[in-house]
Amino acid sequence: MTLQTVILAAGMGSRLGRSLPKSLTRLNDGRSIMGQQHDNLHAAFGREVRITTVVGYRAETIVEAFPHADYVYNDRYDQTNTSKSLLRALSASGRGGVLWMNGDVVFDPRILGRAVPLIEADRSFVAVNTSKVSDEEVKYTVAPDGAIKELSKTVVGGIGEAIGINYISSGEKRALIRQLHRVDDQDYFERGLELAISEDGIKLTPLDISDLYAVEVDFAEDLERANLFV
Template sequence: MTTQVVILAAGMGSRLGRSLPKPLTELNDGRTIMQQQFDNIHQAFGKNVKVTIVVGYKLEHIIEAFPDANFVYNEQYDQTNTSKSLLRALKASSNGGVLWMNGDVVFDPSALERATALVARDQSFVTVNTSKVSDEEVKYTTSAEGYIKELSKTIKTGALGEAVGINYISRDDKAAFIRQLQRVDDQDYFERGLELAIENDSLLIEPMDISDLYAVEVDFAEDLERANLFV
């Protein structure tokens, strides 16, 4: 089955202070953030991979830049968070698992190459970095068996690292995840849906460690400067 990939790109990205959608921010190598994501996706999964972009803010610019992609529209992009953008994409997806990422992550191509083994065996996972634990980032803890237990910005103690923003939900786990994304508040991140699915549906989600690789979520100008050191 063809790998399904979703890029979440509906938000306004106002913290970076750019007029275009944040995924269209140009990097030092001449590519946009989203173009390097497409390059990484194709390198790992081939040219036939199905990529769906969730659009909202100034969507026409993203559609023009990536005319061969599929698109899902979050008409409430200015009122909802990533949970509701991802919900729309998952409901529109075909049978099978879905790999998704935030549209503002600049990351090492090897991250997705490492993910191919988990995708091949249809194992749900969250990509993590154990080298730092910042208060403002999504953090995680694990169960005794090593699976994700908590996944949020509000973890106070015991956090093992940060979630990177690249994740996969398996075919068998997708229905439960969709149910929980429907439950969460409009302003919740998709990680809250994963937490509820772990708690209520006993989903087993592996942490995939890419601490040895670069991955930068570009929220502020200093994040962009850091990302440009790698590309």
């Protein structure tokens, strides 16, 4: 079965101060952030990988830049957060698990290589960085069995940060979809995952990528840091 992947790129990205969608921001190597993501996906999973992008703000500019991708439109992009964009993408997906990422993450292509065994085993995961724990980032804790217990920006005693690359298994996707329907419009998708953990018992493996780079580009200084790697 062809792997289904999703890029969440509906938001306006106003904090970076650009007129184009943040995912089209140019890196020093000439690629856009989304271009780097496409290259990484193709390198890890081949040209046949199915890439679906959730678009909203200035959607036409992304479609024009990547005409061969599939698209889901979030017409409430200015009123909702990533929870509702992911809901639309998962609802439109076919059978099987789904790998998804935020559209503003510049990351080491080796991260996807490290994820391949979990994807092949159809095991849900959240890629995490344990080398730092910033107050403004999505943090996590683990249960005694090693699976993720809590996942949000308000977690107390977090042992690392989620980097915005995740996979939901074919068997646990329905539970996540149901919880994403429930969460508030302004919630991040991690709220849906957290509810699915506590109420549906899904198991999320923390995939440690601390030795590899992954930069979520929100501000100009994040872009400068990302450009140090590419």
